[in-house]
Amino acid sequence: MVETHARDAADRTAATAPGPQLPLRARRSRLSTAMRPKEPISRPLALALTSGCFLLVLALWSIVSYGELVDDLFLPTPSATADRLYQLFANEGFAGDVWSSTRRILIAFALSAVVAVPLGIAIGSFRAVQAFIEPLVAAVRFMPATAFIPLFIIWFGIDETEKVAVICMGVFFPLTLLVADVSANVQKNLLSIAYTLGASNRQVFTRVLLPACWPGVIDNLRIAMGWAWTYLIVAELVSAETGIGHSILNAGRYMDSETVIAGILTIGALGLVSDALFRLLHRRLFPYAKGRR
Amino acid sequence: MVETHARDAADRTAATAPGPQLPLRARRSRLSTAMRPKEPISRPLALALTSGCFLLVLALWSIVSYGELVDDLFLPTPSATADRLYQLFANEGFAGDVWSSTRRILIAFALSAVVAVPLGIAIGSFRAVQAFIEPLVAAVRFMPATAFIPLFIIWFGIDETEKVAVICMGVFFPLTLLVADVSANVQKNLLSIAYTLGASNRQVFTRVLLPACWPGVIDNLRIAMGWAWTYLIVAELVSAETGIGHSILNAGRYMDSETVIAGILTIGALGLVSDALFRLLHRRLFPYAKGRR
């Protein structure tokens, strides 16, 4: 994610300034280089900055909580949260909650993707399909999944189906539009060439358009994963006996803010893991696509 | 959004087939052309398809509801919904709800944009800023705004501020990442040229990088608007005395599905309007950027 070059940027600029005036010049250009848009920085510096940011957040949190600037009823200390996190996993079967949330996400995500990807590809590829369905999808995209919960209870009941439906509702429509963009951006020449090589419409679709779309699709699935977590919490708000969202909400009810924060951090961590997995998948599936982030 | 050419696609293909065998060929190629990826269609056909889709949805809704395939407690009829919509606006001051929701969205959206756009541009432009803050933003993106509501109530109270904060929380992080992408994609040559024309780092930033980012930024703001509505409903779920979300949720509790559907349709319509406004803004602000959707 962070592009770096092995040598320090400041060193490199300094190298252009020969002679005795180097110290002063080097100092000036060090600053000026850091301020230069798109100038790469060294990998160690990048790592230091990234950790620095997380440490800074931790430090702020510590000051506010240990320093009792905020009641620990509302913001527990880092150590209390860590302890709670340990307790949750070690003794309270939190792993089960994590799993049931993850399972809901995976099912909903798979269902959404299974429909959104083909539909999106069709929208981006066939003007008729686009004209037919895109405006509807664009309108529904704005309709909040949360508002459908009462209807979903009626239609799907109160078990897993309903929770999965809420996530699907939140993920499906924007994902469809993103995938439509991907397939609309496939170069027309790639298709034209296939026709001149004797491909039927069907072959152009399956053997050119689809493979050309996959890398972009995987990228957008990664982005959509973030939304899924948001809607999961909304879904678990209404009815659930398990799940991270359920734990967070239950804990909120019993003034257990350690658990609330522990749950939120768990989701953040899971998110980063899913991001990383998607990036790995991308690299594995598309060895030919280099230089993507 | 729908690209069309003035002449019918089928006609055009047919024109290549001369002589007496035209009817048969024309029919075959009419179908085959429609199936050809990226083939443009005529504007009237596109319009017909778009309206066809909305009419189809309406027809299905009518069959299911008037045909009493579903209890009208759960799915009201179109006419009942229309009537309810009229009642809401005419006699129940629904316009006030619409306005208070819209106001929340506008404020939250403006606040998010005011921070996310500069921050995103900085992340995309300065490697150091990127290394520092992007991983944090990426992690927080997954943390559901809903889970923060209790904390927000404590920090911001129960007024508008809290609701605005929830929307900001939901919109800010993903928007920042999108804007970062926009500015990371600005061609480096545009900046290089400015340096050779004597620009300072500051001038490169304000006079090249920023103007180069605006069109993409506006595009992404349009997309982010969709999320804002989702979070609005979440915010109004926990605490609100007014707003479309409040109306929908309250109605949902009382099994008043006419109002639920009427509210959802209102949001969909508002969404389409905001989409259209952003597109118009884009065209007005960036007359030089042609061919964008």
Place this chain on the structure above:
Amino acid sequence: MGAIQIDRVTKVYNADRRDVLALDDVSLTIPDGEFGCIVGGSGCGKSTLLNVIAGLEPPTEGAALVGGRPVTGPGPDRGMVFQSYTLYPWLRVRENVEFGPSLAGTPAKERHGQSDELLAQMGLSEFADAYPSELSGGMQQRVAIVRAIANDPDVLLMDEPFGALDALTRSGAQRFLTNLWEQRRRTIAFVTHDIDEAVFLADRVYVMSPRPGRLRKEVVIDLPRSRDPEVLTTPEFADYKREILELIHETAAETRA
């Protein structure tokens, strides 16, 4: 086999409510087995003409005929090579080359034999398992040409295939193409904006003029085959080049007037 005939073709694009007359009543013939080059300034309809022959764009009026049969859509009898690299990035070089035959259902064994032979002939054997992104631009264009050839089309349509190559790579690619053509003698319609390239490669050069796109003149290049780069510095070559350049300048002057 196939001569290419363009019969009174007019092509109008409907762009943004404004009609563009891209080709205005163009007729020309590239005889069977000949190498035809189409030159002309930007926007004179060269690409449009090629697309009409390929069947990728229907003409508004008139017709294109290949081997005497009217063109109604794209097909494997007319191979195409574009300027920008259009190899399938997810396929290895060999798979790209075998793409056409595999569409037609040719058995893998037969395909491999054929592609091995072609790749060897073209000095690309060692890259058979590479992805396009691992090749230089020149090599990519060579693969694109091999891909078109592997499908054994009657005619080859090439739209500025060497436009993005540097001088050295380009002259290599030109030699590669002429060798190939001398072996196989397919009809070729080759679009370029490099006059040197046109004169060096062609049996006939078709000079077009822009706005609206019209055929200005057909110049028969009567230079002996096989040509090698030495021909570039002969006075005959210089004469052809001057003639064509003047034609182009004239058309430009007319258009401006």
Place this chain on the structure above:
Amino acid sequence: MGAIQIDRVTKVYNADRRDVLALDDVSLTIPDGEFGCIVGGSGCGKSTLLNVIAGLEPPTEGAALVGGRPVTGPGPDRGMVFQSYTLYPWLRVRENVEFGPSLAGTPAKERHGQSDELLAQMGLSEFADAYPSELSGGMQQRVAIVRAIANDPDVLLMDEPFGALDALTRSGAQRFLTNLWEQRRRTIAFVTHDIDEAVFLADRVYVMSPRPGRLRKEVVIDLPRSRDPEVLTTPEFADYKREILELIHETAAETRA
């Protein structure tokens, strides 16, 4: 004013953990007021060299000097024109041309006077209020050149500025540039992969060889000024062209071996 001196410049890029030696101990001088062309196959470091002179890339070793002063970063004394159109799309033609002076705080009135004059000289007056997207590629590159000139740099650095233009537009742009240069006599470093273009434009042609990028030879082009397109068909021209082509072929053969 400024001669361009490259003094034992070595440039190593650190790409994906693999180091690329883009320039290996290159020294050359383009005398004050001369037109220098740099040619060579793809990847031989032409662009890198220009970027080092511009101050956009620091050399790993050695130094570039312009007008005797060492280069430490980009500055308005060295104007740049790239191949791909780098006009600012949100600025009108006039505003693009005035971009440099406006950065320096030149008053609007003065700026306008100067840009009006330059645009008129270059036959671009009627497009002063157009956006770049409304211009053809050739016109865009002319505006890019005018933009560099308007800033009155000591030297002009041009990286394949005409690479994307068709033959006709290109020869127009070449004449435009030589006229300009003959009036103003700035030192020019011009990268191209078109040998014709190099010989036609240059006082000196610097031939480079790739992997690693080295200066192969400096060829002094002793053709009379002002040159017109007729010179392209003279035997002297052909000789220079052949010499350079052979140098390039040799370097290519060596690299492959």
Place this chain on the structure above:
Amino acid sequence: ACGSSGESSGGASTASGDKPVLRLGISSYTGYGPYFIGKEKGFFEEAGVDLRPTVVGDDALQRGVAVRAGKLEGFATTLDTVINTIAKGVPVVNVMVTDASDGADGVVGGDGMSTVADLRGREVAVQEGTTTQFLLAYALQRNGMSLDDITARNLDPSAAGSAFVAGRVPAAATWQPWLDQAAESGGTVLASTKDYPDVIVDTIALGREWAEDNPDAVRAAIAGWDRSIEFLRSNPKEAIEIMSRGLDTRASDIEDQLESIKFYTSAEARRLMGTADAPGPLYAVADEAGRFWSEIGDVSTAVKATDALDPQYLGNG
């Protein structure tokens, strides 16, 4: 838990055996914990009903939605909420009182407020359409006021509690543990269900038709509940553990909560509900709730106690 509810989603009303299935919607409120005791210990099975407690959110009215949609046979919630649900056209009936809030719900005030009367003209966080709103209205009415005399801020009860503790609202209608927390943070509990016993009571509400069709199952559910309560009283430690697991709530939180809940068996329920001929004290509360919901304008007609309470299944002891 998801597994078992998944199986029953088909809406089958008879189980694997001959025992009718009773899917009962609950929330994670401690007062509903005994259902898990009865289920785990087999008390319901033995009595002749396959009772399956199913957590459906904090929002009791959504349990009503689920009953109407045929996703549940019945639900447990407060009497006032059932009245509200009936008013919306969901045909359910209360067959049993299971517990009473004994300090679990209340109204807190700060700023030197000490009585309900001090609420006049003040801002009070209270969620529309919920039990806490009913309790607030009840308390106000006992003090000669009504909801019109305060400024209501719509806020979910937990959020209301935390907003009060954080000093964001001067008063709030909320529940435990926020009431205790509010008192600790310097607030005063102005009124709670300790002051108004047997006003906020939890009941078993069943689909009217289902109850009529399965009278034995209803009686079995009541019998199972009785045994669960006996178990809770005799084996509190194990019972709390079962409840903690079932409700996914810490045992210590459950213990705290139990202090403000009074459980009833069918004997006590008979006293509160009475019989059709001799209505118990709950009839008055039910009538009041019916009136309340119709007055604040959510529904047009006031539900009568006789439409909401059906003591026939309690037997005669």
